Amino acid sequence: MLEIKDLHASVGGTEILKGLTLTIEPGEVHAIMGPNGSGKSTLSYVLAGRDGYEVTGGRIIYEGEDLTDLDPEERAAKGVFLAFQYPVEIPGVPNSTFLKESVNAVRRYNGEDELDAIKFMKMLRGKTKELGMSDDMLKRAVNVGFSGGEKKRNEVLQMAVLEPKLAILDETDSGLDIDALKIVADGVNALRSPERSSLVITHYQRLLDYIVPDKVHVLAHGKIQRTGGKELALELEKNGYADFVGEAA
Amino acid sequence: MPATAETVDQVETIAGDKYKYGFVTDIESDMAPKGLSEDIVRFISAKKNEPEWLLEYRLKAYRRWLEMPEPKWAKVDFPQIDYQQYHYYAAPKSDDDGPQSLDEVDPKLLETYEKLGIPLREQELLAGVKNVAVDYVFDSVSVATTFKKKLEEVGVIFCPISEALERCPDLVRKYMGSVVPMSDNKHACLNAAVFTDGSFVYIPPGVKCPMELSTYFRINEMNTGQFERTLIIADKGSYVSYLEGCTAPMRDENQLHAAVVELIALDDAEIKYSTVQNWYPGDEDGKGGIYNFVTKRGACRGKNSKISWTQVETGSAITWKYPSCILQGDNSVGEFYSIAITNNAQQADTGTKMIHLGKNTTSRIISKGISAGKSDQTYRGLVKISPKAVDARNYTQCDSLLIGDKCGAHTVPYIESRNKGAIVEHEATTSTISEDQLFYLRQRGIPEEAAVALVVNGFCREVLQQLPMEFAVEAQKLVGISLEGSVG
Numbered sequence A: 001m002l003e004i005k006d007l008h009a010s011v012g013g014t015e016i017l018k019g020l021t022l023t024i025e026p027g028e029v030h031a032i033m034g035p036n037g038s039g040k041s042t043l044s045y046v047l048a049g050r051d052g053y054e055v056t057g058g059r060i061i062y063e064g065e066d067l068t069d070l071d072p073e074e075r076a077a078k079g080v081f082l083a084f085q086y087p088v089e090i091p092g093v094p095n096s097t098f099l100k101e102s103v104n105a106v107r108r109y110n111g112e113d114e115l116d117a118i119k120f121m122k123m124l125r126g127k128t129k130e131l132g133m134s135d136d137m138l139k140r141a142v143n144v145g146f147s148g149g150e151k152k153r154n155e156v157l158q159m160a161v162l163e164p165k166l167a168i169l170d171e172t173d174s175g176l177d178i179d180a181l182k183i184v185a186d187g188v189n190a191l192r193s194p195e196r197s198s199l200v201i202t203h204y205q206r207l208l209d210y211i212v213p214d215k216v217h218v219l220a221h222g223k224i225q226r227t228g229g230k231e232l233a234l235e236l237e238k239n240g241y242a243d244f245v246g247e248a249a
Numbered sequence B: 001m002p003a004t005a006e007t008v009d010q011v012e013t014i015a016g017d018k019y020k021y022g023f024v025t026d027i028e029s030d031m032a033p034k035g036l037s038e039d040i041v042r043f044i045s046a047k048k049n050e051p052e053w054l055l056e057y058r059l060k061a062y063r064r065w066l067e068m069p070e071p072k073w074a075k076v077d078f079p080q081i082d083y084q085q086y087h088y089y090a091a092p093k094s095d096d097d098g099p100q101s102l103d104e105v106d107p108k109l110l111e112t113y114e115k116l117g118i119p120l121r122e123q124e125l126l127a128g129v130k131n132v133a134v135d136y137v138f139d140s141v142s143v144a145t146t147f148k149k150k151l152e153e154v155g156v157i158f159c160p161i162s163e164a165l166e167r168c169p170d171l172v173r174k175y176m177g178s179v180v181p182m183s184d185n186k187h188a189c190l191n192a193a194v195f196t197d198g199s200f201v202y203i204p205p206g207v208k209c210p211m212e213l214s215t216y217f218r219i220n221e222m223n224t225g226q227f228e229r230t231l232i233i234a235d236k237g238s239y240v241s242y243l244e245g246c247t248a249p250m251r252d253e254n255q256l257h258a259a260v261v262e263l264i265a266l267d268d269a270e271i272k273y274s275t276v277q278n279w280y281p282g283d284e285d286g287k288g289g290i291y292n293f294v295t296k297r298g299a300c301r302g303k304n305s306k307i308s309w310t311q312v313e314t315g316s317a318i319t320w321k322y323p324s325c326i327l328q329g330d331n332s333v334g335e336f337y338s339i340a341i342t343n344n345a346q347q348a349d350t351g352t353k354m355i356h357l358g359k360n361t362t363s364r365i366i367s368k369g370i371s372a373g374k375s376d377q378t379y380r381g382l383v384k385i386s387p388k389a390v391d392a393r394n395y396t397q398c399d400s401l402l403i404g405d406k407c408g409a410h411t412v413p414y415i416e417s418r419n420k421g422a423i424v425e426h427e428a429t430t431s432t433i434s435e436d437q438l439f440y441l442r443q444r445g446i447p448e449e450a451a452v453a454l455v456v457n458g459f460c461r462e463v464l465q466q467l468p469m470e471f472a473v474e475a476q477k478l479v480g481i482s483l484e485g486s487v488g
Helices: A040-048 A072-077 A095-109 A117-130 A148-162 A178-190 A230-239 A242-246 B005-010 B038-047 B052-067 B107-115 B122-127 B148-154 B161-167 B169-175 B186-194 B435-443 B448-459 B469-482
Strands: A002-011 A014-024 A029-033 A053-062 A080-083 A090-094 A166-170 A197-201 A215-220 A223-228 B029-031 B090-092 B132-138 B141-145 B157-160 B199-203 B212-218 B229-234 B239-246 B255-257 B260-265 B270-277 B290-300 B306-313 B318-321 B324-327 B333-342 B347-356 B362-371 B376-385 B393-402 B408-417 B423-432
Touching: A002 A040, A014 A040, A014 A053, A014 A223, A029 A230, A040 A053, A040 A072, A040 A080, A040 A166, A040 A197, A072 A080, A072 A095, A072 B435, A080 A148, A090 A095, A090 B435, A090 B448, A095 A117, A095 A148, A095 B435, A095 B448, A117 A148, A148 A178, A215 A230, A215 A242, A223 A230, B038 B052, B038 B186, B052 B186, B157 B161, B161 B169, B161 B199, B161 B229, B169 B229, B186 B260, B186 B290, B199 B239, B229 B239, B229 B270, B239 B469, B260 B270, B260 B306, B270 B290, B270 B469, B290 B306, B290 B333, B306 B347, B306 B469, B324 B333, B324 B362, B333 B347, B333 B376, B333 B469, B347 B362, B362 B376, B362 B408, B362 B448, B376 B393, B376 B423, B393 B408, B393 B448, B408 B423, B435 B448, B448 B469
Parallel strands: A029 A197, A029 A215, A080 A166, A166 A197, B132 B212, B199 B229, B212 B239, B229 B260, B239 B270, B255 B290, B260 B290, B270 B306, B290 B318, B290 B324, B306 B333, B318 B347, B324 B347, B333 B362, B347 B376, B362 B393, B376 B408, B393 B423
Antiparallel strands: A002 A014, A002 A053, A215 A223, B029 B090, B132 B141, B157 B199
């Protein structure tokens, strides 16, 4: 589903990704771990198409298509979803309004009928209930005054609503307590299917107890340094990143 | 009765092109020759069969106008207006007596209203926009007034000023010019001399007007300034909600719009005045477009009276207006909710004045200014608390949003408090649409311009919620349309 070949990317003139190669098949969950500054967030922004993140070499093929030509909204409409590490606030825009705009924008792009207000709210309330969240969150402005945990849960709600093919979770577990972590993990796991893939970016192994990965990669110095199974995560937990930080770039 | 959050969200939006109302009706107008002189003033008065006192009023205003200096203090830049270049009267060719029924109205005119989306027939109005009575002002003459019967049943008078002069001349004479005297400013003075028509509303004591009253305007002929004059009187214990919405065709010449709106609320009365304005704003380089120099003022004469101004201003090349409230009656309340959007090369210097005179008066100002393109916008507000205004309270919040790096937003708040017990609060913010916000929305599939519109509508939410539902929908769509081309 996703093929990244020797990707080089810069931010503000500084090269952060220095030849990253990674392949994700449909149905797989991959974890990316690594020390600070290794390029984890950069990878997620490059995949999502954020301005200011320049691809200077290599290729990103998503479902057979070169992703680098597409705008962020086009990538989203094709099923790429980024759960942000620090979700931004959008004052005055109710969560439900935002979600409806989003869902219908994607449907429009894909030539589908838009959902009217009633159908949409019915669908939305269903998802909210499944995730154990209160309706109250739907009326509040997007992320305004949300606690860290609420923001992450809002990301999971959006994911549940948009049902992306490729979900990139950028340090979704940061700042969460165990209970919130479980809710997030449940949400992600509920979407697992042979057609969907996830890229879970995390610092800590803990999340991977709940979202069990098929493959674990260590990202350091802008490249994937090692790939393994879920045991690799436990090994990193025990030994830290010292081995990788010391390695020559 | 403001729209609730859910209602605003769930109402379907109107399909709108960039400037859908840009067209001209091809009707021969009965126009006065260009220029302004005492003769033209007499011509106008004669054409409308006005009483002697009104002609005298006009002439007095005209003579005064000749002596008054042009106000130059606003932060707007435009070439000196050549007043002699305009026609000051234009009426569509119809029977001199005016149409008795819709069948007598020029069919081209009716077609114009169809294009504007106004179904003229009462049945269509009942089926479509519920319970909204419409008084159409086509250029300088009111063509049709509907829903007369319903309003007459409760004693509400809603008609053109020209008609009010026949039906209730004493009321007109008593109140016209009492809130905005001709000496107020040069543009109001001009209006007093050459005003052609406008709405007159009188709500009898204790009556809550059963429907929202509305007016549509059009400037059709080249060089015809629109000088309408509106007078609304809410007698004791009454309530009225009035909607003013404007569209204008695309023109190359600047068109002058110097209207005057006077509101009077007596004891326990309330007037809610809402405006959605999208006059032609000029092209991307600032060529053409309407000059909107309007004087709007409400007098809370009675105890416990209340006047609210709600406006969404997105058009005009130059906007110069300060809807204000004079809080004379004890416990009276004045409110001003505003969204002003300027794009391309538009200029706006707008705000409000809240004058606290009585005891225990309250005023509330929420101003949202959005600047984009190369436009320039100034909020200018005055909160004035007189020495005898005991226990006065004001809350002002003015927020500016800048889109792009070539526009300007300025705030000029004046606070004059001469009473020690007054509580005056002022908050101001200036922000831009953050790149983070736009990226977040785009990552959820929302295209860039729609993302900007969403963020801006969120920014304006508090004001949008004050609008009657019919207008809230148009306003939200208008916000999106007026910001087109502002990103990228």
